[in-house]
Amino acid sequence: MAKPSLPPGTRDFSAEVVRKRNFLFNTIRSVFECYGFGPLETPAMEQLDTLLGKYGEEGDKLIFKILNNGLDHPDKEQKTRDALEQVLKGKNSKDLTERALRYDLTIPFARYVATWHQQLTLPFKRYQMQPVWRADRPQRGRYREFYQCDVDVVGSRSLLNELELGCICHHIFTRLGLPDYSLRINHRQLLVALAARCGDASQLVTITTAIDKLDKVGIEKVKEELANKNLSAAQIDLIEAYLNIGGSLPQQVEQLRALLGQRPEAIAALEELQQLIEDLQQQQVHVLLDPTLARGLNYYTGTIFEIKAPARVNMGSLGGGGRYDDLTGLFGVPGLPGVGLSFGVDRIYDVLEELQLFPHDSTMGTQVLFFNLGADESRAAFVQLQGLRERGLAAELYPESVKFDKQFKYAEKRNFTYIAIIGKEEMAKQQVNVKNIRSGEQRTCSWKELATLSFTW
């Protein structure tokens, strides 16, 4: 049989990578827990109905659907054929597929809250770190299976939640050794006011969608897109004036007030932003007001966030989020507001890797390898080995009594720090030879001494 392959866009994670990823996940998790968020895990599969229509037309096409089982049952044949006709027309049919793989963590969270809202204690603070699947065309840095890491609080309109999310961001990146992250912040109601000032509130989506691309395509292309969407020159001028707002925070606020100050939603949004930015700065959060920040997703209604990687790496966004008015309305439970942040853990991983910020001990596997020098010797070694393990040390005995060289190569390849040798001579003296194979330092100690020997030299 031919060598088996992996599905395109998916990855195996070896021990070293899993350990680094766990270091990253554990760091993030411990900050979430510290801020009073609790974990939630939802199934990999959801009912197709739950997911369809939530991610736009393009999104729907990228959902991995699961084939129903038992399609070869004769009673189902006609239904299955009819179902296929639907699928060929680009529609879905429950007779062929009823379930699909999680596409993000927001919709499963909304489904969970809608199902359990009567039992949940509000405000409900949850985090979720699980893989999602998307049938995107695989390319460098874009996978069909990747992790998302979301933190949300629902059932509270207090700005304190935004403040805490900013602090969480600061804590996480500081702990990871990336204190030069920046948190950009804006308010959806400024964009609502901008659309209103353009004289057409219904253009909000057109405007935010175009602005959202500014970083990638530049101002001329944004203007082009707006013109193609039939915005007038006057409207485009107004939007350009908005996008050109800059300077210090007070200067930005002044310009925004001048441009949008007639609109009550802009006044309220600016007050919120000023308060929040002041509070965040008091907590040392590296926050910047960025009127050009738009966030593509349309369910945001209040503050929006984007986490930018340090300038020293070429990475861009490491996460983002914002406030929404209505998490669960789509599932028949209206009026639950919330705010959340999503961390792009695969990208953060790449940044930590590029800057070599994973601490040495996050990747450390087993520390001590006992050599196997024969039946009696390995028996004696095993007793000592179990002693080390009882102390919580990760240690091994080479399972076979093969040539010294082979065992030494194993020690090197597996990246052991110490080798421990009990040969005939050491057995007679109840001793063990321990060597740090990185430094070359060697120690001979009695079995009794080994029981308390530290492995930090």
Add this chain to the structure above:
Amino acid sequence: MAKPSLPPGTRDFSAEVVRKRNFLFNTIRSVFECYGFGPLETPAMEQLDTLLGKYGEEGDKLIFKILNNGLDHPDKEQKTRDALEQVLKGKNSKDLTERALRYDLTIPFARYVATWHQQLTLPFKRYQMQPVWRADRPQRGRYREFYQCDVDVVGSRSLLNELELGCICHHIFTRLGLPDYSLRINHRQLLVALAARCGDASQLVTITTAIDKLDKVGIEKVKEELANKNLSAAQIDLIEAYLNIGGSLPQQVEQLRALLGQRPEAIAALEELQQLIEDLQQQQVHVLLDPTLARGLNYYTGTIFEIKAPARVNMGSLGGGGRYDDLTGLFGVPGLPGVGLSFGVDRIYDVLEELQLFPHDSTMGTQVLFFNLGADESRAAFVQLQGLRERGLAAELYPESVKFDKQFKYAEKRNFTYIAIIGKEEMAKQQVNVKNIRSGEQRTCSWKELATLSFTW
């Protein structure tokens, strides 16, 4: 829209359950790491080819297959129709489905080893704790998404590996508070010898399949099944004699020798078992020789294991495993032997829950809730809150200044131990009132004292 539902056989895990599960996973993981095993993670989806034909005809039907994306592309229409005809006949077609969800952890592991064997350092010691998916009919205790937790070493024939797996089992169950587990052990070559003694080595699978059901159905049903499979009365008598072997270990060995001692594979197997059991007992492992242990899976060739739950719970098997000669032959890489153990984490979870063995702090969420008594008060409280978080304590501030009662109910429902109150009076005195709402004990301390206050009273 109607309330969304979960796919049958799948579960949401709330914070309390995730925390308990993580306690269990972390306990197991730390023992694996201590014994020199490293983590591996494989994708949720595999190529359908990789999985099909590995789990028997019944297994194949229970694999969740993923519908190819883009089936509505006009160029693919005929291919898709043809593919459906195959599926209706119970066959598979890549034009409809190319990928499937992981069904167990063994085949993805074998696929991984077959792919990377030239780069891997042998012996290769890996553990894997990931969900698997099976389209089984859901019922109490049987889910369509559940975790498996496997530990294997490949590339070594040494019996030391079996010894270490037994020790791992002992360490895990002792740490979990289940020291009265038992590890049953047998050897596939005894069953091979038994089939040979019956005069028909080709009956091995028939005999092991029947014996495997002994615990569930009793001896009479086993004999019935054997008779139905055309075994003679003399053959069945021999098998019954084998199954009746009992007494102390030396007595068991003596009877096995009497029954199977003509067969060289039985002699070798008995020697291995005696050596292994002696070594395991020296390590305090609760091991029993159980000739009736058969293990359904046919790839085992040497020692086989089953972990039994303590008699005080009605649970049965908590895991099992064994030695195999050829992990990756199916994928074109022959000659890689190994031995592994699989822990039934969902069942172990249920046992720990039934016996209330989850330590209190494994389920503990946030500890301290600051009440929100107004804008200025909450600002003062936030400063104190951040101080506690800097110390690593999990703490919260109620986000809105609502009635005291509502905040107190939140504290109770969310299971906080302490509430901290900074009202007008406390602000003036730079104090905080801390109360243990379980014991009722109350303390008033200065903000400075709070910075070092322990929360263990």
